[in-house]
Amino acid sequence: MNSETIDREVVDVLIAGGSVAGVAAAAALSQLGLNVLIIEPGPAHGRRLAGELIHPPGIDGLCELGLLDRDLPLGSEVKGFAIFPSNLGADAECMILPYGEAEGKQPSGLAIEHTLLKERLLERVQQFPGVSAKIGARVTALEGDGPFTAVVSSAEGDERIEARLILGADGPMSQMRKMAGISHETQRYSGMMGVEVDDSYLPHHGYGNIFLNPVGVAYAYAIGDGRARIMFEVLRDADPKESIKTHLSFFPEVLRNAVEQNLTENKPLAAANYCIIPETSIKSNFALVGDARGCCHPLTASGITAAVKDALILRDSLRETKRDGQFDFTAGLRRFSRICGRLQLTRRTLAEELREAFLAQTPADLLLNQCIFSYWRNSKSGRVHSMALLSMLDSSIFSLAAQYLLVVLHVFRLLPHWVKEKKLSSWLNGVFKLFIKSLEFQQTAITQWLKA
Ligand SMILES: Cc1cc2nc3c(=O)[nH]c(=O)nc-3n(C[C@H](O)[C@H](O)[C@H](O)COP(=O)(O)OP(=O)(O)OC[C@H]3O[C@@H](n4cnc5c(N)ncnc54)[C@H](O)[C@@H]3O)c2cc1C
Structure with a gap:
């Protein structure tokens, strides 16, 4: 690449990744009056399974950022979890854990088909003051040792973009993390396979149904428009067909029949479950948000809520440093990293302990x-x-x-x-x-x- 021929552009904030974490961060930083450019390659080749169930604090955060509207419902309401502890014996009763059991509180979450959620959020954020997006482009290099300059590549060619802040919101397998020279620990737990069936087959509509058994965890929840997502965990080195068969043996009969029927007609979607712990989440003018900043087993369904919290913490951390109309990005990022690190430790530890106990x-x-x-x-x-x-x-x-x-x-x-x-x-x-x-x-x- 000849750097002389690359166009140059300057923005306050450049965000690599236009999914939940990138969009939430863009909305949050737009509230500070910063101009934000999102770079998003667009729909990936082949759909994969990803987060759909959002806890009440995640929904509250998305509403606070102006990305969701409680009066314009999307997806399906989630009142809590219904957990089937099959490994305690066939006669063990399902345990209902509502969000709203505390006195006077009736919070609810939402479950929304992942691609639809992503599309809606990206569409909405582009209407915010100071926010724009380049779709069909990706960040392909970070130049310098910090502060970094981003190189963005698209069908039109390459462009160098200078930004006071660059965010890596490019998911668990983040290339931005690598480009910034941030190492990480990885553990691959298992895989996940998922299908859709009619939501009338769910044992507890309005709840995230969780089935525990020795071959992993299975989930079943409504995602809106009369559909339900069913996901099965497939442990490392396990045979997917045998695992699904075992999972299904713990399902109520009507749901089992519906899933079996679906599996004869469709190929399930798949994804991998990782635990990723980067050595740091900030470096010079660069910060990681969402799954790029660290992720854990999806058992606690907390990835989206964590990504929204990252955005709110980043906004509040920068806001605290504002003096004479100027932000101190270095101090703001340090505060962001400290707070998010604490949150992530709790989230990851909880997911790991629950996973071991449930298996x-x-x-x-x-x-x-x-x-x-x-x-x-x-x-x-x-x-x-x-x-x-x-x-x-x-x-x-x-x-x-x-x-x-x-x-x-x-x-x-x-x-x-x-x-x-x-x-x-x-x-x-x-x-x-x-x-x-x-x-x-x-x-x-x-x-x-x-x-x-
Ligand atoms: C099977 C499974 C089930 C899950 N279930 C739940 C759940 O129920 N609830 C929940 O809260 N979480 C769940 N999660 C986690 C959730 O999916 C993630 O936490 C969430 O999607 C993270 O969003 P993100 O924006 O950080 O990353 P992603 O959603 O991975 O988005 C990354 C974005 O970056 C873009 N990108 C990639 N490379 C570049 C580049 N070089 N330049 C620019 N853009 C780039 C991609 O196109 C993509 O849009 C689940 C995860 C899995 C795997």
């Missing part, structure tokens, strides 16, 4: 699994606090550490059951492991507090 592959995990359900069945306050953590209404690692301890205390309630099953030594071993883990959580919480 229940060791006696300690099975004990934790039973403690969680015992806690939820016996404590309204436990359900309220758990849903606050799950929905990111509460992202404090202290709350997570406290809740973990309260859950683990249920081992004593479960003791007679484990004695009856002649598994006292497994119980003792599990109790030891869970209390050690709980101590580690308290330690992490205190370290966070000292750092803050």
Whole structure:
């Protein structure tokens, strides 16, 4: 590429990625009076499964940013979760966890088909003051060692764009992260396969139905227009056909029949589930937002809500630094990175603990699994606090550490059951492991507090 021939443009903010994280950040920064250019390659070749269920704090955030309107409903309302704990025995009752159990609160989330959500948000944000988008283009290089300049490539050629702030909102496999020289840890957990069926087959319409079983987690929820998304986890090295067969054996019969019928006619959509932890989320005039800044197992359905929170935190962090009409981007980004890092730690830890407990592959995990359900069945306050953590209404690692301890205390309630099953030594071993883990959580919480 001959740099002399590249056109040059200057903007306040350049955002690579026009999905949830990029659009939310654009809307948030437009509220600060900054001009924003979004670069989005456009619909990817072949659709993939991605986030559709949005918790109430995510919906509130999208409304606050002017990207959604509660009076103009889109998708399908979600009142909470209906969890089927099949690995506790076939007769275990479904556990209902509503968002709105706390006194006087009736919040609800939404589930919207991912492509539709993405299209609507991108369309809407382009009407905001100072926001424009180049569709059919992508950022292909970051030049310099910081501050960076972005090179944007499209069918018309290459263009160099200078920006006071460049955001990488290009998803979990972010190339922007690599271009900025930010390394990351990756763990691939599993794959996900999904189909659509009529939403009348759902056991609990208006809830995210979650089926737990030894081959992973399966989800079923309405996405609007009478349709429902059904997703199955396929663990690493597992045979997808066998996994789906096992998942279906835990479904109510009508839903199972509808999915089986669909699978004979259609090829399921697929996606991979990763945990990604970048070494940092900021470097010079560059910052990562959304999944590029880190993602975890989709079990907690918190990716979109986290992306919206990133945008709000970035806006508020920059706003705090405004003096004489000028923003101090360096100080603003540092504050953004600190706050988002804390939120992400809580979100990731919760997803990992729930995943291990729900898969229940060791006696300690099975004990934790039973403690969680015992806690939820016996404590309204436990359900309220758990849903606050799950929905990111509460992202404090202290709350997570406290809740973990309260859950683990249920081992004593479960003791007679484990004695009856002649598994006292497994119980003792599990109790030891869970209390050690709980101590580690308290330690992490205190370290966070000292750092803050
Ligand atoms: C199977 C599955 C189920 C999930 N379920 C849920 C759920 O129920 N609820 C939930 O909240 N979250 C869920 N998630 C997570 C959720 O999908 C993500 O957190 C969310 O989509 C993140 O949005 P994003 O904008 O950060 O990234 P993405 O949605 O991945 O968007 C990245 C964008 O960047 C663009 N791009 C890529 N490269 C470039 C480039 N070089 N230059 C410019 N643009 C570029 C892409 O075209 C794309 O539009 C799920 C994830 C998976 C895999």
